Amino acid sequence: MHEKHTREDHHEGAVDAGDDGRSGGTTTIDRSVPHPSRDVELPEDQDSAQDFLRALGKLFKRARERAGLTQQEAAERLNFGVDLISAIERARRIPQEELLHAADDLFGADGMLTTVIPDLREAKKKVRTRHPAWFRLYATLESHCVELHSYTTMVIPGLLQTEAHVRALHEVRRPPLHSDVIEQRVAARIARQPLLLEPGSWPPPTMTFVVEESVLHRKLGGTEVHQEQLRHLLRVSALPWVELQVMPMKCADHPGLAGSFSILTPRGRPQVAYTEGHGRNELITDPERVRLMAGRYGSIRAQALTPRQSTTLIESLLEER
Known part of the structure; x- marks a missing residue:
């Protein structure tokens, strides 16, 4: 049985922050990438x-x-x-x-x-080590991923958030965070985003995101912050390696009611899953559990709006002031 990593008091989306194995043949193991079921802690170097x-x-x-x-x-x-x-x-x-x-x-x-x-x-x-120690493994695996798939129910995925949106998320935290902690976590969140916006290798990681429609209606940080966040989603969705879909509120058959999760494939390492909610977070390495969650994600994508329909919906929300 593979190890399961569980930690308390962290919600990534809300308050913190050779061969790639995709095309068959022999997969080269990259020793620089931590192993998800062994390397629980990473050294601090901030x-x-x-x-x-x-x-x-x-x-x-x-x-x-x-x-x-x-x-x-x-x-x-x-x-x-x-x-x-x-x-x-x-x-x-x-x-x-x-x-x-x-x-x-x-x-x-x-x-x-x-x-x-x-x-x-x-x-x-090195800035990634500003994350809590137990989150660093996931952040490092993410930075070496060849595929990333994320479904969120309450917030916009962390990789897609603007700086103002990240700050607004931290400022509504209860109990409140000290301003210095907020700035550190904002910087740590933004430091992860070159993976999405400025990939250092080609082809870039394949990334798909499914966001609940209700999230797009919540004007966190005020109208201007919210509008800029929606515009950013449109910019990101235009990237050729990104697919963004919206799960409509009118969807009656919904396989994702258990909550948010991500499926991550690090380069040369086993696929893992990550879940979070109510201060409890889990990095899942058990292959059978990961397989079941990957199947669930496929069902969620099938019932969500298409990328083009999702873009149209976001554009219509931008027209509402």
């Missing part, structure tokens, strides 16, 4: 990453000031939000490589900002 981000933020600020630009002016010229520029300089956000290239040109930094990009990639990996 201090060096945070120190690097602080240094990068200071470097970014210095280059901007030498160019004679305010944060607002830099944001407008770079076509990024001023809040993002401020957050980078305060080491609250990890800058995208695209932003560093553009800023280096705008500030006339002569490669000062782009030369650290390899170090930035390493820092991104």
